[in-house]
Amino acid sequence: MDRIRIVGGERLTGTIPISGAKNAALPLMIASLLTRETLVLRNVPRLADVTLLGRILGNHGVDITVVGKKVGQATTDGQTFKLKSAEIVDTTAPYEMVSRMRASFWVLAPLLARCGEAKVSLPGGCAIGTRPVDLHLTTLEALGASIELEGGYVIAKAPKGLTGARVSLSKVSVGATHNALMAAVLARGDTLIENAAREPEVADVAICLKKMGAKIGGIGSATLEVEGVGHLHGAEHTVLPDRIETGTYAMAAAMTGGDVLLQNTRAELLESALDLLRSSGVEIEETPSGLRVARNGGGLRPVAVDTEPFPGFPTDLQAQLIALMCMAQGTSTVRETIFENRFMHVQELARLGARIDLRGDTAMVTGVQGLAGAQVMATDLRASVSLIIAGLAAKGETMIGRVYHLDRGFERIEDKLRQCGAHIERLSG
Numbered sequence: 001m002d003r004i005r006i007v008g009g010e011r012l013t014g015t016i017p018i019s020g021a022k023n024a025a026l027p028l029m030i031a032s033l034l035t036r037e038t039l040v041l042r043n044v045p046r047l048a049d050v051t052l053l054g055r056i057l058g059n060h061g062v063d064i065t066v067v068g069k070k071v072g073q074a075t076t077d078g079q080t081f082k083l084k085s086a087e088i089v090d091t092t093a094p095y096e097m098v099s100r101m102r103a104s105f106w107v108l109a110p111l112l113a114r115c116g117e118a119k120v121s122l123p124g125g126c127a128i129g130t131r132p133v134d135l136h137l138t139t140l141e142a143l144g145a146s147i148e149l150e151g152g153y154v155i156a157k158a159p160k161g162l163t164g165a166r167v168s169l170s171k172v173s174v175g176a177t178h179n180a181l182m183a184a185v186l187a188r189g190d191t192l193i194e195n196a197a198r199e200p201e202v203a204d205v206a207i208c209l210k211k212m213g214a215k216i217g218g219i220g221s222a223t224l225e226v227e228g229v230g231h232l233h234g235a236e237h238t239v240l241p242d243r244i245e246t247g248t249y250a251m252a253a254a255m256t257g258g259d260v261l262l263q264n265t266r267a268e269l270l271e272s273a274l275d276l277l278r279s280s281g282v283e284i285e286e287t288p289s290g291l292r293v294a295r296n297g298g299g300l301r302p303v304a305v306d307t308e309p310f311p312g313f314p315t316d317l318q319a320q321l322i323a324l325m326c327m328a329q330g331t332s333t334v335r336e337t338i339f340e341n342r343f344m345h346v347q348e349l350a351r352l353g354a355r356i357d358l359r360g361d362t363a364m365v366t367g368v369q370g371l372a373g374a375q376v377m378a379t380d381l382r383a384s385v386s387l388i389i390a391g392l393a394a395k396g397e398t399m400i401g402r403v404y405h406l407d408r409g410f411e412r413i414e415d416k417l418r419q420c421g422a423h424i425e426r427l428s429g
């Protein structure tokens with residue numbers, strides 16, 4: 001199993017190109033199931049989750065071509081995918097695949113909308129308990145589908161097609177909003193999706209669906225109005241920049257007292273996180289070539305923040321923020337309101353010398369003089385990157401195990417950090 005070795009203590013300085021957003025690329029690829037024609041996606045990140053989803057979609061009959069690199073294109077440029085699902089050859093998404101990536105459950109709505117039936121494995125473990133999909137299922141039922149659970153599978157049927165309806169999500173859910181949208185675009189009549197997720201990735205998918213011929217109003221707001229159409233056609237779309245990658249590198253720069261230019265990204269995608277960093281004393285400047293993030297000598301002030309659905313502070317940056325606040329002068333309060341059990345990084349950060357007191361859904365992080373390198377274990381995608389940025393600031397050697405989590409969501413992370421002066425390497429085996 002690969003490990004990452006970091007010798008910390010260097011300031012990060014230089015330029016980091018930001019990749020296309022994983023959380024938009026995945027549902028955009030899934031949207032290709034909605035049409036027989038070709039969907040061209042640009043700026044697709046090179047990530048293990050993208051490869052895995054490609055395999056899952058291939059199983060349903062989607063033909064994916066990766067367009068070769070053009071002359072003059074840099075290796076940092078995203079990939080271009082051509083996805084064509086002329087025929088859906090299989091409407092079943094098996095356990096072996098769906099259990100490896102939760103987002104692959106989202107094939108349910110487009111398969112049902114296009115084929116009138118779908119059989120999709122619940123996404124691993126006791127899915128209806130701790131990792132619920134209840135909102136996805138009630139949404140499809142509201143649109144006229146019959147849903148049965150059998151042997152760990154959701155069997156959804158709508159032989160005469162789906163019918164538009166008013167859907168009010170009882171909780172803001174990114175996945176359930178994608179699901180509702182992809183079901184509604186091909187339904188007969190109008191659908192109103194209330195309490196929809198407003199995450200930029202949801203808006204990006206809606207914009208792409210419009211290019212494919214869908215009729216969607218209220219994009220970017222909590223109420224989406226969809227007028228169903230008979231069929232969708234091909235389109236071309238560029239995946240928006242990854243705001244979580246942007247925020248992560250911004251925090252890495254702040255953590256090491258560095259000065260970094262984040263290219264190909266936009267401040268409005270993560271305004272709340274940038275405001276929080278500014279309030280902590282990090283310098284952030286929007287320039288024509290990207291976001292410049294610096295902390296030159298000044299100390300960090302502690303913060304108090306709750307994770308929230310967009311436009312609030314994202315849960316996907318919570319672990320990185322906790323790592324950063326280990327360097328602040330005072331005690332920060334970070335409350336996790338989206339997921340129950342998302343503090344696995346806390347005990348690993350403690351191995352580096354962090355002082356974090358967990359009280360239920362709240363982490364009290366007291367800044368320390370400095371972190372010291374240690375052996376740590378990555379536990380999930382965002383937790384693992386919090387260990388990387390802590391390792392960059394820690395004195396001495398940090399060895400991070402189980403780094404396969406990182407490859408799911410961060411493209412070429414060692415290269416990007418090394419180019420800014422970090423001592424970081426991957427050890428195979």
Ligand code: UD1
Nearest residue numbers: 023103132133134135136172173174175176315316338339
């Ligand atoms: C997406 C993101 C993930 C991010 C999360 C919250 C992708 C691929 N993943 O995950 O990175 O951390 O949004 O911003 O885009 N819930 C229910 N019932 C449901 C569905 C969700 O109760 O049917 C709950 C969840 O348990 C959680 C909350 O709703 O507490 C939000 O989850 P959701 O927005 O659905 O997360 P994902 O779409 O899975």
